[in-house]
Amino acid sequence: MPWQVLGVNKKYSIGIDLGGTNLRAALINSQWKIKERIALATSGIREEALKQIEEVIEKLKKKEGDILGIGIGSPGNIDVAEGIIYDAPNIKGWNDVPLKSYVEGKAGLPAFIDNDANMMALAESRLGAGVGAKNIVCLTLGTGVGGALIVNGKLYHGAALTAAEIGHIPVNMNGPLCNCGGRGCLERYVGNRFIVERAVERIEREGGSLIVGLVGGDLGKVTPEIISQAALKGDKLSVEIWNEVGRYIGVAIAGLANLLNPEIVIIGGGVANADFLVFDEIKATIKKRAMRMPAKMVRVVPAKLGGDAGMIGAGILVWEKMVDRL
C-alpha cells in the first residue's frame, strides 16, 4: 500500500534512473504512479550525464511545479548519506561525484541518491514482485550482476553503504580473476560476456552447435540472445549453458537463503528469453543445496516492473524519505 501522505501537499517526486547507455526520468505521484516520463540516450561521460540530469529535472519541473524532491538511482558504490558516488565503471569519470549537493544546488529541491539495483528492489518490493514480503533479495542480470537486500522492509546498505554486491559473491574459491579483485565471483560466470565466452570456448572445443549456423560461422557474433535462440531450437550445448547459469545463480542464492532466510528472491534484467531454462535450474539447485527451512520458504520469481523499476524506485525513495521526516 502506498503511504497515506498526511500533511504533505506536494503532488509529485521526480524519479531518475541513470545508466551507462540511457537515462529514464518521470514524475511519480503519491500513489507511486508515473505521470510524465522522459527517456534519453546517454554517452557514459560525466559532464554530459550531469547536464542531462539537470535538463530532465528542468523539463519535469516545467510540466508540474508541485514537486517534493528528486530521487536518483545510479550505478556504482554510493555514499547514500552524503549522496556521493564513489565510482561507477560504466560512466567515464563517474567517481567521487557529489551528486546530491550538485542536484540540490541546481534544482533547489531536496535530492536523494542510491544505487540503481537498490532502487529497482525498492520499487519491486513496494509495487512489484515483492509486495507483501519483508525480507527480499534482488538480483539484476546483464553485463554486470547487481544486487540489493531488503531486510525487515528496509533497504540494507551495510557499514560503508556498499552492501549487496551479490555479483561479487565468490562461488569458486579458485575461479578466474574478477574485475573487483576477487576470484570466481558469481558475475564471472553469469555476466553476459562470460556466458558468451563459455559458449564460444565449448564450441571451439566440441563443435556441433546450432549457434555456429546462427552466426554464419563468425563466433565473434555470439550473444546471449543467439544462445537462447539455439536453446529454444533444442541445441544441447546452449541448453547446458543456460542450465549452468541457473546452477551458479542457485548456488549463490542457496548461500543467501541460509544467511538471510528471505521470503522471496526477485530476478530482473535479461536472461535473454531463456528464463525457463534458468529458473528451473535455480530452484532445483536451491532445493538441493540450501538448508531445509530456508529452501522451503524462499520463492524465486522474475521481476515485474521491467525497465521502469529503477526510475519508479527512485521516485518512491523521495516519498519515503520525506514523509518519514514529517
Ligand SMILES: [Zn+2]
Ligand atoms: Zn568480483
